[in-house]
Amino acid sequence: MPDATQVLSVARLSKQFGHTKAVDDVSFDVRHNEIVGLLGPNGAGKTTTINMILGVLEPTSGRIRIEGRDVATERSRALACTNFTAVYAPLPGNLTVYQNLRFFGLIYGVPRLAARIDSLLEQFDLGPFRDTKCGLLSSGEQSRAQLAKAMLNGPHLLLLDEPTASLDPATARETRAKIRDLTRREGGGVLWTSHNMYEVQEVCDRVLFLSHGRILLEGDPKTLPRAHGKSTLEELFITVAREPLTLETA
Ligand SMILES: Nc1ncnc2c1ncn2[C@@H]1O[C@H](COP(=O)(O)OP(=O)(O)OP(=O)(O)O)[C@@H](O)[C@H]1O
DSSP: OOOOEEEEEEEEEEETTTTTEEEEEEEEETTTTTTTEOOOOOTTSSHHHHHHHTTTOOOOEEEEEEETTTTTTHHHHHHHHHEEEEETSSTTSSSSSHHHHHHHHHHTTOOHHHHHHHHHHHTTTTTGGGTTTTGOOOOOHHHHHHHHHHTTTOOEEEEEEEETTTHHHHHHHHHHHHHHHHHHOOOOOOOESSOOOOHHHHHOOOEEEEEEEEEEEETTTTTHHHHHOSSSHHHHHHHHHHHHHHHHOO
């Protein structure tokens, strides 16, 4: 029976590309009202994991449930309450910000769409860019437009692949606060990847460290470093990335 507190449940998930095991027997969950950081060095398997959760990649084995619905067998119902942002999946550049939000809003069947778009344009300071083509926005403005699109359907599960990577420090801080706020207010769960350990410590309730497709560590980013004899999350991250076996056997 799925746990009602879990919005995402991943069980024994693996993905093999030829000889590469990109994701290797990974299990974890994300609860309502929780922001979980998915950390790991380049090539650790974070994006592959996210793409399997989004139903873009088919797992080699394992099961993914969103709100108790199996992504393999109840794909559209599972994904109706999900959304995501990723720099490698930009909004169509020949449509304006408004047209993009309207297009995706219609796809998601968002009720009272015009009012929802107005509210998101305001929340993400996109009013001045309403009629600007997305292809002409700066990378920071595009990130905000993507986040507005990701909030359209009031997702229960939000997958954010490096959502602040191209934002200046002030906008990144505001964006983190906004996402935290929306998560608390709307009660959804968030899976957040980032290479910025300061950000992770500030925003995540729990982190998972992936290395070579496997989860090596899991815990509260504020207490995890000390538990492993490190003073900062960054120091712990570097150790996990360089010497995963040391920690595995510690
Ligand atoms: N379509 C593919 N075909 C073959 N190998 C792939 C494919 N996609 C990913 N890989 C490999 O799977 C592994 C995990 O890649 P993935 O993109 O999930 O890592 P990541 O943790 O997101 O890395 P980064 O931090 O650099 O974005 C890497 O070794 C990568 O080369």
